[in-house]
Amino acid sequence: MSEKYVVTWDMFQMHARKLSEKLLPASQWKGVIAVSRGGLFPAAVISRELGLRHVETVCIVSYEDHYKQSDELRVLHAPEGDGEGFIVVDDLVDTGNTARKIREMYPKARFVTVFAKPAGAPLVDDYVIDIPQNTWIEQPWDLGLSFVPPLARK
Ligand SMILES: O=P(O)(O)OC[C@H]1O[C@H](OP(=O)(O)OP(=O)(O)O)[C@H](O)[C@@H]1O
Ligand SMILES: O=c1[nH]c(=O)c2nc[nH]c2[nH]1
Numbered sequence: 001m002s003e004k005y006v007v008t009w010d011m012f013q014m015h016a017r018k019l020s021e022k023l024l025p026a027s028q029w030k031g032v033i034a035v036s037r038g039g040l041f042p043a044a045v046i047s048r049e050l051g052l053r054h055v056e057t058v059c060i061v062s063y064e065d066h067y068k069q070s071d072e073l074r075v076l077h078a079p080e081g082d083g084e085g086f087i088v089v090d091d092l093v094d095t096g097n098t099a100r101k102i103r104e105m106y107p108k109a110r111f112v113t114v115f116a117k118p119a120g121a122p123l124v125d126d127y128v129i130d131i132p133q134n135t136w137i138e139q140p141w142d143l144g145l146s147f148v149p150p151l152a153r154k
């Protein structure tokens with residue numbers, strides 16, 4: 001990836017709130033299924049905003065290494081059913097491989113993400129922010145604050 005897009009916690013919360021607005025009225029939903037782990041973060045915001053207390057996880061491993069996707073997706077845990085009445089939420093779609101698997105598993109769910117790159121965007125029902133394909137999204141839970149030395153050192 002040639003570019004980086006750094007996301008801060010406050011911007012992430014703001015975008016996740018915007019995504020929640022697209023999911024009104026809340027009464028149409030039984031609950032939320034978070035695509036763990038990245039989807040846990042927007043799922044917390046969405047379930048809070050919409051007053052949904054039924055929160056499930058689907059656990060999929062795609063990127064074993066931070067920047068490198070493995071050939072096979074590994075599903076470690078998945079709630080039963082076709083997803084009817086549920087919002088399935090992930091933090092982002094990139095190649096769309098995870099989204100394709102989710103769509104296959106939960107064809108009746110509404111699948112939403114905060115960020116979408118062009119290759120994955122058509123697979124998502126709702127998202128908030130477009131990101132170019134050549135850009136790596138650095139999520140706030142993967143980052144930390146650290147000291148930066150001044151330019152002029154004595
Ligand atoms: O569209 P794709 O190319 O499939 O990529 C998107 C997926 O990749 C990331 O998850 P990852 O597999 O890194 O796991 P994590 O959520 O546990 O960090 C991200 O959270 C999405 O789930
Ligand atoms: O933190 C992440 N940023 C990304 O751009 C991305 N694409 C797939 N998986 C990803 N994880």
Ligand SMILES: [Mg+2]
Nearest residue numbers: 036037038039
């Ligand atoms: Mg993920």
